[in-house]
Amino acid sequence: MLIDLRSDTVTRPTPGMKEAMFSAPVGDDVFGEDPTVNALEEKIAKLFGMEAALFCPSGTMTNQIAIRLHTQIQTEVICHKYSHIYLYEGGGIMANSLASVKLLDGDLGKITASQIAESINPDDVHAPETTMVSLENTMNKGGGSIYSLEEIKPIHQLCQKKGLKLHLDGARLFNALVESGESPSEWGAHFDTISICLSKGLGCPVGSVLLGSKADIKRARKVRKVFGGGMRQAGFLAAAGIYALDHHVDRLKEDHSRARSLGEMLGELPFVSEIFPVATNIVIARLEGITPEVFMQKLSDQNIKSVKFGKDLVRFVTHLDFGDEHLEEFGKRIKNI
Numbered sequence: 001m002l003i004d005l006r007s008d009t010v011t012r013p014t015p016g017m018k019e020a021m022f023s024a025p026v027g028d029d030v031f032g033e034d035p036t037v038n039a040l041e042e043k044i045a046k047l048f049g050m051e052a053a054l055f056c057p058s059g060t061m062t063n064q065i066a067i068r069l070h071t072q073i074q075t076e077v078i079c080h081k082y083s084h085i086y087l088y089e090g091g092g093i094m095a096n097s098l099a100s101v102k103l104l105d106g107d108l109g110k111i112t113a114s115q116i117a118e119s120i121n122p123d124d125v126h127a128p129e130t131t132m133v134s135l136e137n138t139m140n141k142g143g144g145s146i147y148s149l150e151e152i153k154p155i156h157q158l159c160q161k162k163g164l165k166l167h168l169d170g171a172r173l174f175n176a177l178v179e180s181g182e183s184p185s186e187w188g189a190h191f192d193t194i195s196i197c198l199s200k201g202l203g204c205p206v207g208s209v210l211l212g213s214k215a216d217i218k219r220a221r222k223v224r225k226v227f228g229g230g231m232r233q234a235g236f237l238a239a240a241g242i243y244a245l246d247h248h249v250d251r252l253k254e255d256h257s258r259a260r261s262l263g264e265m266l267g268e269l270p271f272v273s274e275i276f277p278v279a280t281n282i283v284i285a286r287l288e289g290i291t292p293e294v295f296m297q298k299l300s301d302q303n304i305k306s307v308k309f310g311k312d313l314v315r316f317v318t319h320l321d322f323g324d325e326h327l328e329e330f331g332k333r334i335k336n337i
């Protein structure tokens with residue numbers, strides 16, 4: 001049996017999810033007439049206490065639309081240097097929005113209000129105007145680390161005071177919320193826009209939603225069109241999202257507990273020098289005396305898949321298709337390497 005820990009995107013729809021998809025009522029969503037897409041957008045907007053939502057094909061698209069909304073040519077985005085929006089979206093800040101980016105450093109991929117305050121450009125002819133701050137929760141490159149609301153509040157206050165838009169790349173926000181016990185609506189109250197992936201831990205085949213004000217989502221719909229993300233009978237996909245919100249949120253805790261066990265098992269290997277603190281479903285191992293390539297080949301020989309995550313780092317992500325039986329099997333197999 002293959003043990004695929006490359007990402008929480010490798011899951012297949014469950015039988016219940018497939019049933020929900022096949023029986024969804026649909027219409028043309030570009031005309032705003034797909035009842036299932038509309039239902040998903042309303043459901044998730046309400047959950048977060050935000051005015052509106054927009055269903056998109058990917059998290060890259062929801063993030064890039066948010067950046068387009070909150071910047072203009074020659075303005076600047078502030079984010080952590082390990083942000084997905086900077087590292088893994090094909091240079092989209094530049095390519096889609098002609099904006100500049102200021103990259104901050106910080107523990108486990110997180111930044112603070114005081115760091116942001118120091119990084120806002122002065123009103124000066126030499127500098128791109130700072131218009132936007134983007135945070136990520138959970139933080140992928142930080143090993144699935146979590147921001148608490150207490151860390152968010154001063155950042156939100158600062159952004160309001162300085163007239164900056166605040167975006168959250170919440171691709172894995174539900175992982176953070178099930179762990180912290182904080183409510184979606186408390187989070188919704190602190191951001192102008194939030195992007196949430198349905199195709200990560202929630203187990204959908206496709207999809208991400210952008211949350212925001214009515215005015216922002218109206219503009220976002222236009223940007224989605226020009227990005228090529230206007231889909232027609234997308235209700236078949238949105239139905240998976242509704243099903244996931246009803247059935248796959250609480251179970252994320254199981255992924256977290258398996259990730260903690262996985263981290264302990266990996267930590268016992270002689271050539272693993274460090275395991276990043278396991279806060280959610282991501283485990284990052286630092287290697288010593290072995291390259292990621294060689295280590296991953298040894299894992300691959302045991303039919304275990306992982307991804308390289310830096311010059312001496314390898315990442316493992318637990319998910320819906322990684323159960324207790326896979327965890328047990330993983331424990332047996334890594335004794336052979």
Ligand SMILES: *Cc1c(COP(=O)(O)O)cnc(C)c1O
Binds near residue numbers: 058063085136138172
């Ligand atoms: C996966 C991910 C995204 C979006 O990725 P897509 O593959 O485009 O859906 C955005 N941010 C983070 C942190 C992610 O992990």
